[in-house]
Amino acid sequence: MRHMKRIPFDEIWQELTRVLLAVGFEESRAKRCAHIFTENTCDGVASHGLNRFPAFVTDVKTGLVKTRVEPELVNSFGALEQWDGKRGAGLLNAEKAMKRAIELSRGHGIGCVGLRNTNHWMRAGTYGLLAAEAGCIGICWTNTIALMPPWGSAERKIGNNPMSVCIPRAEGPALLDMAMSQFSMGKLEVFRRRGEELPFAGGYDENGALTTNPNAILKSGRALPIGYWKGSGLALVLDLMASFIAAGDSTQEISQREKETGVSQVFMAIDIVSQMGTANVEEKVNAIIHDFLDASALEGSPKVHYPGQGMLASRRENLEKGILVDLQLWQMIQQM
Amino acid sequence: MRHMKRIPFDEIWQELTRVLLAVGFEESRAKRCAHIFTENTCDGVASHGLNRFPAFVTDVKTGLVKTRVEPELVNSFGALEQWDGKRGAGLLNAEKAMKRAIELSRGHGIGCVGLRNTNHWMRAGTYGLLAAEAGCIGICWTNTIALMPPWGSAERKIGNNPMSVCIPRAEGPALLDMAMSQFSMGKLEVFRRRGEELPFAGGYDENGALTTNPNAILKSGRALPIGYWKGSGLALVLDLMASFIAAGDSTQEISQREKETGVSQVFMAIDIVSQMGTANVEEKVNAIIHDFLDASALEGSPKVHYPGQGMLASRRENLEKGILVDLQLWQMIQQM
Numbered sequence: 001m002r003h004m005k006r007i008p009f010d011e012i013w014q015e016l017t018r019v020l021l022a023v024g025f026e027e028s029r030a031k032r033c034a035h036i037f038t039e040n041t042c043d044g045v046a047s048h049g050l051n052r053f054p055a056f057v058t059d060v061k062t063g064l065v066k067t068r069v070e071p072e073l074v075n076s077f078g079a080l081e082q083w084d085g086k087r088g089a090g091l092l093n094a095e096k097a098m099k100r101a102i103e104l105s106r107g108h109g110i111g112c113v114g115l116r117n118t119n120h121w122m123r124a125g126t127y128g129l130l131a132a133e134a135g136c137i138g139i140c141w142t143n144t145i146a147l148m149p150p151w152g153s154a155e156r157k158i159g160n161n162p163m164s165v166c167i168p169r170a171e172g173p174a175l176l177d178m179a180m181s182q183f184s185m186g187k188l189e190v191f192r193r194r195g196e197e198l199p200f201a202g203g204y205d206e207n208g209a210l211t212t213n214p215n216a217i218l219k220s221g222r223a224l225p226i227g228y229w230k231g232s233g234l235a236l237v238l239d240l241m242a243s244f245i246a247a248g249d250s251t252q253e254i255s256q257r258e259k260e261t262g263v264s265q266v267f268m269a270i271d272i273v274s275q276m277g278t279a280n281v282e283e284k285v286n287a288i289i290h291d292f293l294d295a296s297a298l299e300g301s302p303k304v305h306y307p308g309q310g311m312l313a314s315r316r317e318n319l320e321k322g323i324l325v326d327l328q329l330w331q332m333i334q335q336m
Numbered sequence: 337m338r339h340m341k342r343i344p345f346d347e348i349w350q351e352l353t354r355v356l357l358a359v360g361f362e363e364s365r366a367k368r369c370a371h372i373f374t375e376n377t378c379d380g381v382a383s384h385g386l387n388r389f390p391a392f393v394t395d396v397k398t399g400l401v402k403t404r405v406e407p408e409l410v411n412s413f414g415a416l417e418q419w420d421g422k423r424g425a426g427l428l429n430a431e432k433a434m435k436r437a438i439e440l441s442r443g444h445g446i447g448c449v450g451l452r453n454t455n456h457w458m459r460a461g462t463y464g465l466l467a468a469e470a471g472c473i474g475i476c477w478t479n480t481i482a483l484m485p486p487w488g489s490a491e492r493k494i495g496n497n498p499m500s501v502c503i504p505r506a507e508g509p510a511l512l513d514m515a516m517s518q519f520s521m522g523k524l525e526v527f528r529r530r531g532e533e534l535p536f537a538g539g540y541d542e543n544g545a546l547t548t549n550p551n552a553i554l555k556s557g558r559a560l561p562i563g564y565w566k567g568s569g570l571a572l573v574l575d576l577m578a579s580f581i582a583a584g585d586s587t588q589e590i591s592q593r594e595k596e597t598g599v600s601q602v603f604m605a606i607d608i609v610s611q612m613g614t615a616n617v618e619e620k621v622n623a624i625i626h627d628f629l630d631a632s633a634l635e636g637s638p639k640v641h642y643p644g645q646g647m648l649a650s651r652r653e654n655l656e657k658g659i660l661v662d663l664q665l666w667q668m669i670q671q672m
Binding site: 075077078079080081107108109110112137139149150151152153154155157158165167174176178182200208226227228230231233234236237239240241243244245247250251252270271272275276281284285287288291292294295296297298299301302303304305306307 | 411413414415416417443444445446448473475485486487488489490491493494501503510512514518536544562563564566567569570572573575576577579580581583586587588606607608611612617620621623624627628630631632633634635637638639640641642643
């Protein structure tokens with residue numbers, strides 16, 4: 001059992017900023033990067049927040065993630081732009097790219113930015129949320145190194161290519177944030193550590209049988225795509241699209257490297273609030289979400305919730321009481 | 337066992353055109369509509385081709401699908417347009433909308449058309465393919481009446497919202513065409529008729545247990561979303577986006593009607609061939625697809641195939657030998 005402690009948002013933010021300044025980020029960039037890591041944990045996604053911070057710092061120290069580069073516009077075709085991330089911090093590159101997609105949507109109704117040669121963006125939802133806060137529908141996805149076999153094979157060839165879709169709403173946006181594998185590597189690790197079985201089959205064991213045993217899946221390397229053949233196909237087309245729209249590297253090319261770097265990403269923003277007005281958007285989104293929430297829960301199950309609802313609850317609680325942090329991890333960060 | 341017969345493409349096309357002329361379509365529209373139905377069967381998707389033709393004709397006769405209307409541009413925001421389908425033939429409206437998205441992509445890099453107040457488009461892939469034939473990435477999806485319960489409920493609230501993504505390739509495009517349910521209603525019917533179990537759980541029985549029995553799922557009405565909670569969330573955000581981008585009706589609103597009509601759809605085209613050149617696109621798409629196909633097959637399994645590969649094989653065979661058609665269905669159409 002790990003010891004947890006509640007720490008105020010600003011205290012975590014300051015501490016992470018201190019570490020990032022020490023490894024070479026200039027002040028405004030250190031602050032932004034630290035803010036995204038803190039926010040991810042605050043929103044209940046510690047797996048892409050504080051938990052991943054030490055590995056990020058290591059990647060900066062080894063030069064995999066460059067601190068002193070800015071993304072650069074490479075090609076422009078009206079509402080569509082291609083940017084080069086120059087192997088900088090994935091979080092800052094992605095933030096910049098979604099901001100640019102939002103700007104493009106102001107003039108064109110829709111904006112689309114392909115970003116190549118970038119690094120892990122941590123949480124997909126961060127950038128979807130950014131669009132929703134600006135009154136836009138946000139859609140974004142990334143490719144990754146090969147993490148899953150295509151349907152019908154045991155050989156890893158496709159990424160889990162996380163995607164986020166976010167729809168603005170005053171009471172709390174609808175935020176889908178999902179990878180194309182049924183369970184992320186992080187989730188499998190969590191179940192293994194707790195000695196628990198998965199609630200549903202999450203992959204294959206070494207004999208090729210579907211299993212709920214996280215250890216067997218981590219051993220075989222055969223995570224299951226969502227919907228079997230459907231998620232396998234979806235992961236492939238997300239990679240194809242990212243590679244083309246960003247004119248960047250594909251999962252196959254990225255997987256030749258020792259560590260994942262130089263990934264390709266897509267950011268789309270559709271400016272619905274400017275087009276329809278805030279009141280109309282609110283009325284429509286509330287009607288749909290309230291109807292969804294009206295679905296009666298199964299016996300013994302919790303109430304139905306929409307994607308993003310849990311995130312919002314975590315954020316409120318953590319902002320009020322302090323963010324729940326693994327004490328050992330926190331002490332480790334303090335000593336960095 | 338049903339009797340099948342091979343009939344040349346043009347013979348089917350002419351026969352369907354004759355029927356559509358008789359129910360009130362003018363010639364060029366009857367021909368286009370009949371062509372899409374024929375092509376869907378030719379491509380191996382009879383469930384959204386000839387099999388569905390009699391029901392389509394009934395919908396025309398009852399006035400659910402209007403023959404003498406043209407979709408109309410309602411709003412324009414640069415690269416984004418909203419069209420009203422006026423409850424016309426879903427196939428013709430969708431074709432027009434994707435063609436318009438392609439035109440918009442020529443000037444803006446990306447084009448996006450929201451289409452409201454339209455009818456069933458039959459096969460999602462038809463419109464993705466249209467974009468790919470024009471050298472664009474095509475993305476499109478539709479909402480539907482409520483067909484599935486959200487995750488954690490037994491009450492139908494969400495559509496299965498089929499989506500298509502198509503990437504151009506000389507040798508044959510990558511074409512993803514999938515609904516958000518693990519098995520379509522049509523597939524469940526096919527398995528039931530054959531008295532076969534599904535290869536994987538496709539929904540819940542009336543006691544709330546996951547089952548591979550198609551009959552039990554059709555009885556309970558509880559089809560399973562792909563990836564459990566993930567497909568449930570994905571279906572919701574596809575409906576939200578379609579409703580906003582088209583400024584049209586949501587699944588909730590459509591489900592109030594006696595029969596599905598007045599659906600909302602989204603069409604996106606990204607003009608990659610103009611931007612990168614045909615040779616560059618070909619080289620990149622082939623590298624990714626060949627790597628995917630290189631994945632060694634599981635023992636006793638067929639070779640790995642990419643989405644769209646089976647469609648292409650069906651098309652080639654049917655064009656060469658004649659399209660394989662259910663004889664009883666064919667005789668029924670001939671008597672219409």
